[in-house]
Amino acid sequence: MTLREPAISNKQNTSFVILIASAAALGGFLFGFDTAVINGAVAALSKAFNANSVMTGFAVSCALLGSALGAFVAGSIADRQGRLKTMIIASIFFTLSAIGSGIAFTIWDFILWRALGGVAVGMASVIAPAYIAEVAPAHLRGRLGSLQQLAIVVGIFIALLCNYFIALGAGGSAEAPFWFAISAWRWMFWTEIPPAILYGIFALKIPESPRYLVAQGRRKEAAIVLEKVLGGDIQAKLEDIHRTVLTERKPQFSDLLSRRGGLLPIVWIGMGLSILQQFVGINVIFYYSSVLWRAVGFSERNSLLITVITGVVNIVTTLIAIATVDKFGRKPLLLIGSIGMTVTLGALAVVFGNAPIDPATGNPTLPGTSGIIALLAANLYVVFFGFSWGPIVWVLLGEIFNNRIRAAALSLAAAAQWIANFIVSTTFPPLLQYFGLGSAYGLYTTAAAISIFFVAFFIRETKGKELEEM
Template sequence: MKSYTVLISIVAALGGLLFGFDTAVIAGTLHYLKSVFQLNDAQIGLVVGAASIGCIPGALFAGGLADKFGRKKLMIVTSVLYIIAALGSGAAGSFTQLVIYRLIGGVAIGMASTLAPIYISEVAPPTFRGRLGMLQQLAIVTGILLSFISNYLIVDTSLPFLNSDNYWRYMLAAAVVPSVIFFVLLLLVPESPRWLVSKSKIAEAKKVFGSIYSDKESQEQVKLVTDDIASESKPALSDVFSPRFRKVVIIGLVFASIAQLTGINIVFYYAPLIFEKIHVGGSVLFQTILTGVVNLIFTILAFPLIDRLGRKKLLLIGSTIMGLCMFTLAALFHFNMLQNYFVLLTIFVYIGGFACTWGVVLWVYVAEIFPNKIRGTATSIAVFGNWVANSIVSLTFPVMLSQLGPVATFGVYGIVNISMILFVSSYVFETKGVPLERIEELYTRTKSAKA
C-alpha cells in the first residue's frame, strides 16, 4: 500500500477528529453552563443532545449530496460548518444561541461521519480497507481525548482573561483550530476515484487510481469499477428500499443505531456527572482525560485485529464485555461500593471493550456493506439511524440518572448490550478482505445459505 493512500485517508479522517472533539468537549462545560444559564436536567440534555440532533439531517442528506457533487466538495462544506459552529458556540450570548450553533456543529458532524467512511472505503485497497477505515475511529477518539485535555488546560491555566464565567466559551471555541487545518488540507486531496468513474471522468479516475495502486492494478481497478457501474442503471431513492437491497439496508440501519445504544457516549458526554458520584481518582476533569486515554489506547490495539479476526468476532466480544461492565456498574452503585478504584476500572474496561470492537468496526462496516449503486444514500440512512439513537441517549440519560438512579440506568444499558449478541450472530455478515464490488455477491450467498 502506498503512503499516498494513507495520507489522503488521514486527511479525510480529520473530519472524525472534529466529530470527536465537538461531541465530547461539551462534557467539560456542563458545570459552568448550568450555573451561567441556570439549566435544569432537560435543558442540559438539550445542550448536549443538540449536536446529535443536528447530525440527523447532516447524515441523512450527506450521502445523496456526495453522490451528486462529490465526496471532496461536501467534506469542504463540512469543514466550513465546523468553523462557524466553533466560533458561534464560543460567542453565544444566550442558551438559545448556544443550542443553535451546537445544531450547526451537529450538521457538520453528521456529514463528516457519513463522508469520511465512504471516501476512505473508496480509496482503500481491499486488504487494507479495515485498517484504513479505522482511521476514522482513531481520529474520533483522538478528538475526544484532545477535547478533554483542552478543557483541563483551560481550567488549569492561570491566565488573566480566563475565569469561571468564560471557561466554557474557550472550551467550545477551541475547535476552530483543527477546523481550519481540516479545511486547508482538504484542498490538497483528490476526489474519490470511484465517484469520478460514476461521473464518466475516467481520465481523472485513472490518475487517482495510479497514485494508489501500481500501473497494472490501477488499470484493473478502473475496469472493475467501470464494469460494475455500467451494469447498473442510475440509482433512485426507491432502489435503496427495493427487494434487492432492502434487507442489507435494514441491517446497516439497525447495526449503526444499536452501536449508540451501547451507551458509550453517556460516558463521554456526561463523564463529569458520572464521576461526581464516584469518590476516588482525583479531579473530575482529570478522570475524564483518563477515559480518553483508554479509548485511544484500545483503538490503536484494534488495528491489527480488524483485518485478522474480522468484523463479526470483534462485535461479539465487545457486546459481551460491555454488557458485563454495565451490570457490574449497576451492582456497584446498588451496594454503594463507590469508595474503591474498582469502579474506575470497570468504566475503563467498558470503554476499552467498546473502543477495540464496536468503535472500530462501526465506521468501517457501514461504509463497506452496501453495493456501489446505493452506497452514498444507504450509508447516509445507516448513519442517520446512528445519530437518532445518539440523540435519544443524549437527551434521556441525565433524566434517567436523576429519576431512575444509576442502578436502573446502567442495568438497562447492560440488557441492551447483551441483547446485541443475538443481532450480530443472526444478521451481521463478514466482509473482511472482500472487494467493494463483490460485497453484494457475498451478501447474496449469505442469504442463499440461510434460506
C-alpha cells in the same frame, strides 16, 4: 512527496493511501472533538444559562439532531457535488459552530450553534468512511477504515485534555474566567477552530474518490487516482468499478427499497449496527463522565482528569483494533466486544444500583472498593467498546453496501445512529435524576446483550473482499 504526486512503488502507493485517508479522517477528529468538548462545560452551561436537567440534556444532545440531518443529506450532496466538496462544507460548519458556541448569549442561540456543528459532525460521519473505503485497497481497507474511529477517539481525547488544562488554568472550574476574563467554558469551544480550518485545507489537497469520478463519467481522472493508489495496470479495476457504479442516473434513496417494498435487508443491518453502537451507552461516558464522577464524590478537577485517562484508554484500544481487524476479521472482534460490554455494564449497573444515597446532595456515593470497582468497570467497558463496536461499525458501514447504494445507505445508517445517540444523551440526565445510575446502566447492559445475538445471526465477514464483491 506532495498529496498529488504519483506513486512509483508499492511502498509509495501505500504511503499515499495512508496520507489521503488520514486527511479524510480529520473529519472524524472533529467529529470526536465536537461531541466531547461539551463534557467539561456541561455544569458551567447549566449555571450560566440557569437551565434545568431536561434543558441541559437538550443543550448537550441538540447537536445530535443536527448530526442526524447532516448524515441524512451528506450522501446526496456527496453524490451530486463530490466527496471533497462535502468535506469543505462540513469544515465551514465546524468553524462557524465553534465560534458561535463560545459567544452564545442564551441557551437558545447556544443550541442553534451546537446544532450547526452537529450538521457538520453528521456530514463527516458519512463522508470519511465512504471516502476511505473507496480509495483504500482491499488488504488495507479494514485498517484504514479504522482510522476514522482512531481520529474520533483522538479528537475526544484532545477535547477532554483541552478542557482539563483550560479548567486548570481557570482555577479548576469551567465557570471561572480564563484568558481576557472570558469564562473558561467558552474557550473550550474555541479550541475547535484551528482543526476545523485545517480540515478544509486538507480537503482541497487530496484527490477525489475514483468511484465518484467513474460515476460522473470522468474515467481518465479516476484512472490517475487509481494509479496513485494501486500502481501497475489499473484497467481491470477501472472496469470493475464501471460495471458496479450506477451511471445512467443519480443515486436515489428509492434504491434502498426492495421489490417487495420496505428497506433492503442490508440497509436494516447497517441501521441495526448504528443503533446498537449508541444504545450501549458509550457516549454517556464521553458527554457526561465529568458530571457522573462528580456525582459520586470526585472533585471537578479530578473528574476531568479521569475523563482524560478514559480518553487515553480509548485511543490505545482503537490502535489494537487497527492492528487486528484485517487479521482476525470484523465479526470475531464484534462478538468479543459485545460480551465484554455486557459484563462490564452489568457490573456498573449492580454497583450504582446498590450505592447508598447522600442525603445532602441526592447523589450516589461509592466509598471504598465500590468506587474502585466502578472506575475499573467503566474503563474496561471503554476497552471492550474501543477495539470492537467503536471502530468496526464504521469499517462495516463503509464496506457492506454495494457501490450503487453506498452513499445513500451510509447516510440513512448514520442518521439512525445520531438519532439513537440523541435518545441516549437526552434521556441520561432525567434518568440520573429520577431513576438513578443503576437503572440507566441496566438499560445499556440490555442493549449490549442484544448486540451479541445481532452479530451472531446477522453480520457476515467482509475481511479481504473487494467492494465490487459486496
